[in-house]
Amino acid sequence: MKQDHYADVGLFPGKSTALGVLGFILFLVSLPLYLPEYNFYLLNLMIAHVIIVVGLNILAGGTGQISLGHAGFFAIGAYGTVLLMQKLGIPFIPALVLAGFIAAFFGFVVGLPALKLEGPYLSIATLAFGLAITHIIGHVDIFGGRTGIQAPPLDLGIPQWGLSYVLSSDVQKYWLFLVVALLMAAGARNIMKTRVGRSFKAIRDSNVAAGVMGINLPAYKTLAFAVSAFYAGIAGGLFGFVLGFFNPEPFNLVLSITFLIMAVVGGLSSIAGSVAGAALITYLQFSLLKNIDEIPYFGTLLTSISERWFTDEGLHNIDSIVLGIIMVIIIIFEPSGLYGVWLRIKGYVQKTPRDTHKAGEV
Amino acid sequence: MPFLTVDNISVNFRGVKALAGVSFSVEEHSIFSVIGPNGSGKTTLFNLINGIYKPDRGRIVFQGTDISRLSPDRIARRGIARTFQNIELFSRASVMDNLLLGRHIHMRCGVFSGAFMWGRRSRAAREEIENRESVEAVMEFLGISPLRDHPVVNLPYGKRKLVELGRALALEPRLLLLDEPTAGMSADEKKDLDVRIRAIRDQYKATIILIEHDMGVVMGLSDTVLAIDQGRVIAEGKPREVQSHPDVVKAYLGS
Structure with a gap:
């Protein structure tokens, strides 16, 4: 008989994990001490992606519903935060949270077809939403149209009252973003460990049994969309301040698919996997693969191969190609993604039989 | 007032009559068995009671309330739980999580209280601990405590059946439907289950409706037996009477 049930649901399963996580957080907080400032644009971008992918995982990994419209919620968060600040004079933090709730409302609405549609049909419905939202934004003046809008200074205080605390550098923003991301990740993990998350997983495994056990299917299916969209909205709000100036263009279908790739590469059953997947893919896409032609010898070789057989523009689409290959490899060899790889390593180290379904999975 | 009354119920699937005017009633705290050849409409009957x-x-x-138009989750909230013929467990979750899902209607925690589960004094954590304890008692009762953290996919068939029964019991059902x-199951396991079903009625104060093919089990357990064939009631009464009823014999052996 088990004595302490809290150990099963508490944020950390044991002392060693608690220490490990604490150490990792300290490392992240202290990063600005060792890394030059120019890296923090990329890190901030990573954090925004981590938040949205964690949210996407609640939907896709939780209830098994695939969304191809998350860039739409992301856009709502970005535009919502900036416009609430500019037009209504709402301070940053409340504006961000409010934008999250606006996105959640849209998530709820987009989730309504989920009551009738399943699998690919539902994905197509979300796809339509993602495409529509950027077109609407592009045609309305208040959103800045195709040219875009400028995010105001990131002020943590209430400027109207003379309380101003402007975060101007990327490093300052990084610390703020880090706090937001940690709160969101811990929240996601808690949600998945308690009643609501369990119900999401129940819906994924057996619709019929979930209903018979008293789970209100329509409510929970739309709730999953709303929660996931809330995460996307918060992530989008931060993303707007990473870019500073933005237009509807980046919030396209490819971005939605990229988020899905991040979630799958990380592993659809784990929050930690989502964090890793988002960070890794962001790094590959925005750093390594962008500059791959600058790597001595290897880069030159790739460029010449590409120019000889594929295109005259050098390594134009290599990021899409590499991401596609990674996705295929993951799906074939390790469907539980980076989280599965981690379990495998842990299994070898501990010399115990591997069990992908064991504790820690959400 | 009877505990459960099924009143002249009919259902068609694309013109095929699955049930045609079936009526019966079940007394509280009794064990009521439904027998009949394959395809006679037994599981359909359960799916109707469940709202599927x-x-x-x-x-x-x-x-006292008509539940025939309610959704499955509303029916569950009234205290009706069931097991399925072809086990419908949440296969990727652990035994513990499966049973906790049986506690769903007794828990309150939503997205916000869940997300803010900071420390063991938080509302969500207290609710989790409380319900995990009551699930533990159910596991103890069924003898599956050692399996608590195992994912159900890896369990043998007999154990999965027990887990499913545990999930239904965790709901604290007033009416339990066992398909x-x-x-x-092996002969030993059957004997075991026979004892357990009585214990469920006595300890959990549940009324039980049973679909069962094993006549030994049916005869030993049931207070009342209902025989159906091709969607119609052919006999109802004490086990012995139904067993020797000429229509029942005919339905089972073919004429």
Whole structure:
């Protein structure tokens, strides 16, 4: 008989994990001490992606519903935060949270077809939403149209009252973003460990049994969309301040698919996997693969191969190609993604039989 | 007032009559068995009581209210739980999580209280601990405590049946529907289950409706037996009477 049930649901399963996580957080907080400032644009971008992918995982990994419209919620968060600040004079933090709730409302609405549609049909419905939202934004003046809008200074205080605390550098923003991301990740993990998350997983495994056990299917299916969209909205709000100036263009279908790739590469059953997947893919896409032609010898070789057989523009689409290959490899060899790889390593180290379904999975 | 009354219920699937005017009632704290050849409509009957199907005609009255048009989750909230013929567990979750899902209707925690589960004094954590303790008691009762953290996919068939029964019990049902609980079990396991079903009635104060093919189990357990064939009631009464009823014999042996 088990004595302490809290150990099963508490944020950390044991002392060693608690220490490990604490150490990792300290490392992240202290990063600005060792890394030059120019890296923090990329890190901030990573954090925004981590938040949205964690949210996407609640939907896709939780209830098994695939969304191809998350860039739409992301856009709502970005535009919502900036416009609430500019037009209504709402301070940053409340504006961000409010934008999250606006996105959640849209998530709820987009989730309504989920009551009738399943699998690919539902994905197509979300796809339509993602495409529509950027077109609407592009045609309305208040959103800045195709040219875009400028995010105001990131002020943590209430400027109207003379309380101003402007975060101007990327490093300052990084610390703020880090706090937001940690709160969101811990929240996601808690949600998945308690009643609501369990119900999401129940819906994924057996619709019929979930209903018979008293789970209100329509409510929970739309709730999953709303929660996931809330995460996307918060992530989008931060993303707007990473870019500073933005237009509807980046919030396209490819971005939605990229988020899905991040979630799958990380592993659809784990929050930690989502964090890793988002960070890794962001790094590959925005750093390594962008500059791959600058790597001595290897880069030159790739460029010449590409120019000889594929295109005259050098390594134009290599990021899409590499991401596609990674996705295929993951799906074939390790469907539980980076989280599965981690379990495998842990299994070898501990010399115990591997069990992908064991504790820690959400 | 009877505990459960099924009143002249009919349902068609694309013109095929699955049930045609079935009526019966079940007394509280009794064990009621439904027998009949394959395809006679037994599971359809369960699906109607559960709200998975809606009847074309007729009513199902549970403790004085007509539940025949309610959704499955609302019916569950009234205290009706079930197991399935082809085990419907949440396969990627652990035994513990499966049973906790049985506690769903007794828990309150939503997205916000869940997300803010900071420390063991938080509302969500207290609720989790409380319900995990009551699930532990159910596991103890069924003898599956050692399996608590195992994912159900890896469990043998007999154990999965027990987990499913545990999930239904965790709901604290007033009415428990068991769809072929002994299917695929060995003679020993059957004897075991026989004892358990009585214990469920006595300890959990549940009324039990049983679909069962094993006549030994049916005869030993049931207070009342209902025989159906091709969607119609052919006999109802004490086990012995039904067993020797000429129509029942005919339905089972073929004429």
